[in-house]
Each structure stands twice: as structure tokens, then as C-alpha cells.
Amino acid sequence: MSRPKYPGLLEEEEENYETVDTMDPKLYRATTEGDILEFIRAIEQGTIDQHHSPPASCVQLGPQKTTVLHIATSFALYEIVKLICQDLPFFVAEKNAKGDTPLHIAARAGDSLLVTLLVHSDCREGSLGEKNEEGNTALHEALKCGHEEVARILINKNPEMPYSLNKEGKSLLYLAAEAGFVTIVRLLMDNPVGNYTAAGKHKSKSPVFAAIRRRNIDVVRLLWEKDPSLFQLRNRRGENPLHAAVHMEYTEGVKFLLDKHYEFAYQKEEQGFYPIHSASNKDLVDIIKLMLHSRPDIRELLTPHGQNMLHAAARSGKYKAVEYMLKMPELEKLINEKDKGGNTPLHLATICGHTKVVGILVRDRRVNLKLVNNNYQTALDIAEEQMEMGLTSFQKMQRLTCMALRVGGAPRAHQPETLRRLSIRLADQQEAESWRDKINVILLVATVIATVTFTAGFAIPGGYNNTNPNPGIATMLEKMKFQEFVICDTIAMYSSVIVVVTLIWAQLGDPSYTRVALKWALPLLGLALTMMSIAFLAGVYLVVSKLNWLANFVLLIGSSFITVIALIFIPLHFLGSSNYHVFRHLSYYPFCLVLYTLGA
Known part of the structure; x- marks a missing residue:
């Protein structure tokens, strides 16, 4: 019976150590340094020493499965790249450990000369559609990195080449719109490449949202001109393009979308908010003004909680939007309107501790300070209740809110007798210590x-x-x-x-x-x-x-x-x-x- 090589270690427990790929040092050094003569000498010597007969057998891989063409492309060594493309064109389709062909590397770098050399030497044109581990082709990489000239070269090489989405769900059209390349977007739309079909569009991210995020009105106009159906796509939060333009504070985009498809203003997102509520939440006075001028009846739109645009601004503490709305006579009906909880904009500003908004509202004579919500509370009742809860940093804001309401003359509610007695008893107990501290x-x-x-x-x-006559x-x-x-x-x-x-x-x-x-x-x-x-x-x-x-x-x-x-x-x-x-x-x-x- 054979004995184990090392006593105490069973044969099946021995680890299997793999050896990584390695490239001939002379070949590697010659490639990285761009020494074309030494490179040719190393290639020829390696072929003779290893007795390789087919040309493809001379491929040597580095630790990351990089070939000499990967290395030469990374260092932008044009002469070596040109030599390899002429004499050893099979290198063009080789992939490294990340799935990148040399064309991926050249496209990512935005080197149009390298890309031209590589695409013209690829006899099968297969490298154009090869994907790396991220699901990107060379064209994806060029658009993603913002290299317009390289993208144009790749498209012109084979306009009918089929391209699918990458692993992020981004199509070529999305990437081109995101980069703001009007020419490339037009090229793709006129002679579409990739999965540009009705089914494919709904699986991918919308190029319209990419153009809005880029704030490129030319791309937005072009997408509408070529395919208005793209504007019906929603993002993962259920927002339409107008929601997106509002979130980006993109006034020009908002105007364009309202002019072309006003129905966007009457569409909810996933949580039930209309674009006008989003604008109010973000204090976008110019956009609010624009939207009301275009569609004045959107002032009547309510959230699922029954809140109007003034509610939204007050709840978010956006005092500029509140000031603007109070100056508009046509919005007077919104000032004392109640939501489903019976809360007016003043109630919501008080609940959220937005002191500046409370101060603005109490100064307006039209604001009814006596209104109570469904809990029979005025705004002052809410502020005093929250202040007594002692919510650390929030308590300071509630103290200021109480001050604003008292300065404005806000009253307490006239509650039902039983509830009133209970609230008085609790208030007396809670206030005793507060007054003692004051x-x-x-x-x-x-x-x-x-x-x-x-x-x-x-x-x-x-x-x-200290002297006479008046001492002291x-x-x-x-x-x-x-x-x-x-x-x-x-x-x-x-x-x-x-x-x-x-x-x-x-x-x-x-x-x-x-x-x-x-x-x-x-x-x-x-x-x-x-x-x-x-x-x-x-x-x-x-x-x-x-x-x-x-x-x-x-x-x-x-x-x-x-x-x-x-x-x-x-x-x-x-x-x-x-x-x-x-x-x-x-x-x-x-x-x-x-x-x-x-x-x-």
C-alpha cells in the first residue's frame, strides 16, 4: 500500500493549486514599450520554440487573459496594432477575463483611429456584436463613455447589426439620448439597430427620460418627431416624462411637454401625485406659474390624501411657493381647503414644523385660524401638543411654530366637553414642568x-x-x-x-x-x-x-x-x-x- 507523501494528510485532502496564464516576458515587455522590432522577434521566436504550426496557436495570454492586441490597444500603440491586424487578424475577436475584445477597449477610450483599424481587420465583423460581462458591445461602450465619432464609425460599419440591451436594461437609443448625441439619435431612429420594436421598447429604459435628465431639448424634440409613442413609457416609480422634467427643474422641457401632450399634467405617478404637486413639493415657482398658465384647472387636482397644491407646498415647507400661491387671487379657494384628515395647509405646516410657512400663512387675513381638523384641533392645538412631547431638535421648531401662531392670534379649539376636560387635565400636567423651567x-x-x-x-x-466741602x-x-x-x-x-x-x-x-x-x-x-x-x-x-x-x-x-x-x-x-x-x-x-x- 502506498503511503501518503506527507504523514497525517490524506490524499483526498490535498489542495489543487491552479497556475495562472502567463505571457513570455520578452513579448510582454516589447508590447508594452512599443518596440515593434523586438515584438516581431519575440512573436517569431515563440512560434519556433513551441513548434506551433497554425497561426492561431501562437496566442499567448496574460494573467487577465489579455492578448498582445489587448495590450497594444490599451497603450494606443498604433504600429503594433496595425501589424497584428494585418498579419494576425484572429486576435481581434479574442476576449480578456472581463469579456472585452480589443474593440471594447478602443471604443471605451474613444480612439477613432484604433477603432477604424480594428473594425476593418475583422473579416467576420463578429467583434461588433460581441458582449462583455456587463452586456455591452463596443457601440454600447462608445455611447456610454460619450464618444460620438467612434459611435458613428461603428454604426456605419454595419447599420443592420442587431444589438440588444445591456445588463442595465439600456438600449443604444437610451445611451445616445443620455449622451446628448442628436446626430446618433437621428441615425438610430432613421436606420434603427438593436431591438427597436414595440416589445423591446417596453422592456428597456426610456430614452425620453435620459434626454430630459440630460436637459437636451433637441434630443427631446427629435424623439417626439420620430416616435411619439416613446413618451408613453413610465419609469419604475410610475412617473411620466412631465414628472421627470419637473423633478429635474427643467422649465424648457416642461413647456415642450405641455405643448405637445397636455394630458401628462393630469396623470398620476405610483403614489398618486400629479406633476403640479411635484412642482409644489420642490418649491419650483417658475414651473408652477408655467403649468397654471397652460392648464389652469390643474389647481383642482388632489392627491390620494385629498391635498391640493398649496397643501403640498405647506407640508414640504416651501415658503416661496406658498407666498406665490397666496398672491394669486384665483387660488383663494385652496387656502382653507381641508384634506381627508380635515387638515388645512396651516395644519400641515404646523404638523411638519415649518415655522416660516406658518408665519406666512397666519399673516394672511384669508387664512381661517379657527378651523379644526378631524381630531377637533386647531393649528395652535397641534403645535402645543407636539411641543410638549419634547422631540429634541424638532421641539425647537415647534416652539417657534407656537410663537408664530400666538403672534398671529391663533385660537385653541372649542372641543366637546368630555374631550375638553381630558385635554385640559393632560395639558395642565404637561405644562406645569414646562412653565417651571421657563x-x-x-x-x-x-x-x-x-x-x-x-x-x-x-x-x-x-x-x-474725598475732600471738603462735600466728602463722599x-x-x-x-x-x-x-x-x-x-x-x-x-x-x-x-x-x-x-x-x-x-x-x-x-x-x-x-x-x-x-x-x-x-x-x-x-x-x-x-x-x-x-x-x-x-x-x-x-x-x-x-x-x-x-x-x-x-x-x-x-x-x-x-x-x-x-x-x-x-x-x-x-x-x-x-x-x-x-x-x-x-x-x-x-x-x-x-x-x-x-x-x-x-x-x-
Whole structure:
């Protein structure tokens, strides 16, 4: 019995190591370096040494099954390629490990001279239709890589050559349209190659969508001229060409499609959205304007949820589209229209936390802020409910949304008694902690102001008189700015102290008084901040008054910031809840300032 070569290793367990293909080093080096004399010598020597009689037997393959023609084509070595094509034409049809013939490589590189040499040496013309592992012929590769001249050479070589789709489902016509080659598209349509039949068209990707994606109106026009039936194809989301043009923000394409086949505007995609809803979702004001001018009745189109174009814009937070629609009198009917959930555009903007859109809507007198949805909620009810849920970053937007609605005078709903009592009880429980946090923040700020102003009352500008006849009296007592400093500092300190006492009382007293206490505390806090700022301005102006330019600069900067403080506090805390539209309109501007500051 024979013993195994290595003890402990059974014969059937021995691995089978394959040897990769290899090319003669001299031949490989001569090919890559373009040394034609050495190349000829290596080819002849290899044939003699291996005693090959047929010419095809001299083919040597590299590790990736590359022949010398693959290598020479990759390096654009024209002389060697020409020599091989003349004397060894069978190389033209050889494939490497990726299924590429030399013609694939030349077409991908866009080298028209190499392609011409290869196609004219292929006696069978078989390499024109050969596919690689991706299902691409040389013509597919040329179009895919955007080489128009190479594509024209390949088509002219054999216009009747049958071509099928590649593995991506892309036809030659699709690739030509995607590349934007009007001449090639015309050539293919006039003398079609490939599976250009009714059955084939519905299996492939639509060339119309490729042309729209390329934003090439000439190709779109040509496709319509040659075969309008191509425009009936849909993409995998069920979208028609008009949907695609809207998504690409392609205004010229939208106009062309509406002019040629207006029915596109009344066709849904897979989720039930019409092109006008897609335009509203993307804030495309110019396209919305164009579509409404062409087909004004599309304003009545609704999504499966019963939402109109204003609903779509509000839900997506597209404030430019919302502003445009509100300016159009003919769209007034859409402003308070409800969807299947009873939600108006204002409800949807509130639900999605689009503060800027909410602010725009509440400013419009035509928007009915009292409307409730199917859950008996106004927009303010929704905002307050979502704010109390504490959804981290989303909560900040809901706080701003609540502010926008309150500034606009939005009411809460008058719900059925049972539901109202339940909601009040839940709201009271949820709001208690929220109000407590607000009070703590304001209490802290008021305490800091009281401390600062108290300190400033004794560290007065200019110091005290240490000599007779008035020891301990302020040296600048007679100065008007000093008197202004003292008055404002005193008002600021006592206002902040009143805020502190009021909020302490609110914390220790009946919780129902919390909102009232906070309502009085905020204006006083605003007054304290304003007076403290004026006191600071007066004090600094006083000590630098000898230098006129510096004193005037301090006065200008300080006055500007004090005006900003007033603009924020006065409208928000005195006008925000007013029933007068003018006051609400004025309070909208400081609200916009808050939005800008917070980056909303």
C-alpha cells in the first residue's frame, strides 16, 4: 500500500493549486514599450520554440487573459496594432477575463483611429456584436463613455447589426439620448439597430427620460418627431416624462411637454401625485406659474390624501411657493381647503414644523385660524401638543411654530366637553414642568441683572469726592449723563427685584397663577434689560466724553442695540395677543428676527 507523501494528510485532502496564464516576458515587455522590432522577434521566436504550426496557436495570454492586441490597444500603440491586424487578424475577436475584445477597449477610450483599424481587420465583423460581462458591445461602450465619432464609425460599419440591451436594461437609443448625441439619435431612429420594436421598447429604459435628465431639448424634440409613442413609457416609480422634467427643474422641457401632450399634467405617478404637486413639493415657482398658465384647472387636482397644491407646498415647507400661491387671487379657494384628515395647509405646516410657512400663512387675513381638523384641533392645538412631547431638535421648531401662531392670534379649539376636560387635565400636567423651567430661566436672568445693577450703583463713573466741602459725594453729580445713569440703573435694579419676587411668589403659590406671574414678569424683565443697557451707555459715554469721536461711536452703537431690544420685547409681549390685525402684523417682524437669529 502506498503511503501518503506527507504523514497525517490524506490524499483526498490535498489542495489543487491552479497556475495562472502567463505571457513570455520578452513579448510582454516589447508590447508594452512599443518596440515593434523586438515584438516581431519575440512573436517569431515563440512560434519556433513551441513548434506551433497554425497561426492561431501562437496566442499567448496574460494573467487577465489579455492578448498582445489587448495590450497594444490599451497603450494606443498604433504600429503594433496595425501589424497584428494585418498579419494576425484572429486576435481581434479574442476576449480578456472581463469579456472585452480589443474593440471594447478602443471604443471605451474613444480612439477613432484604433477603432477604424480594428473594425476593418475583422473579416467576420463578429467583434461588433460581441458582449462583455456587463452586456455591452463596443457601440454600447462608445455611447456610454460619450464618444460620438467612434459611435458613428461603428454604426456605419454595419447599420443592420442587431444589438440588444445591456445588463442595465439600456438600449443604444437610451445611451445616445443620455449622451446628448442628436446626430446618433437621428441615425438610430432613421436606420434603427438593436431591438427597436414595440416589445423591446417596453422592456428597456426610456430614452425620453435620459434626454430630459440630460436637459437636451433637441434630443427631446427629435424623439417626439420620430416616435411619439416613446413618451408613453413610465419609469419604475410610475412617473411620466412631465414628472421627470419637473423633478429635474427643467422649465424648457416642461413647456415642450405641455405643448405637445397636455394630458401628462393630469396623470398620476405610483403614489398618486400629479406633476403640479411635484412642482409644489420642490418649491419650483417658475414651473408652477408655467403649468397654471397652460392648464389652469390643474389647481383642482388632489392627491390620494385629498391635498391640493398649496397643501403640498405647506407640508414640504416651501415658503416661496406658498407666498406665490397666496398672491394669486384665483387660488383663494385652496387656502382653507381641508384634506381627508380635515387638515388645512396651516395644519400641515404646523404638523411638519415649518415655522416660516406658518408665519406666512397666519399673516394672511384669508387664512381661517379657527378651523379644526378631524381630531377637533386647531393649528395652535397641534403645535402645543407636539411641543410638549419634547422631540429634541424638532421641539425647537415647534416652539417657534407656537410663537408664530400666538403672534398671529391663533385660537385653541372649542372641543366637546368630555374631550375638553381630558385635554385640559393632560395639558395642565404637561405644562406645569414646562412653565417651571421657563420661570427658573427668567429668575436666573433677573437675579443676574439685580446683582450687576446693585454693584454698579456703588461703583459709579468718576468715583467719589474725598475732600471738603462735600466728602463722599459723586464727582460727576452735576453731569446730565451721570443723572441718566443713576436713574436707569435704579429702575433696572428695582424692576429685576420685582421680577424675582413675583416669580418666587409664583413658585410657592397656586400653580394656576404661574402664567399670570410670567405674563407680568416678562415685560418687567424687558424693562430691566433696557434700563441696564441705557445705564451702561450713559456711564461709558460719560467717562470717554473728552474724546468726541469715541463718545459719539459709543452713543451710536448703544442706541442701535437698545432699539433692537425694544423691538423684540415690546411687540412680542404687548402686541402678540392683540385682536387687531395691524398689531399682529407689526409683531411679525420681531418674530422674523428671532427666526433669523436661531437659523430657522
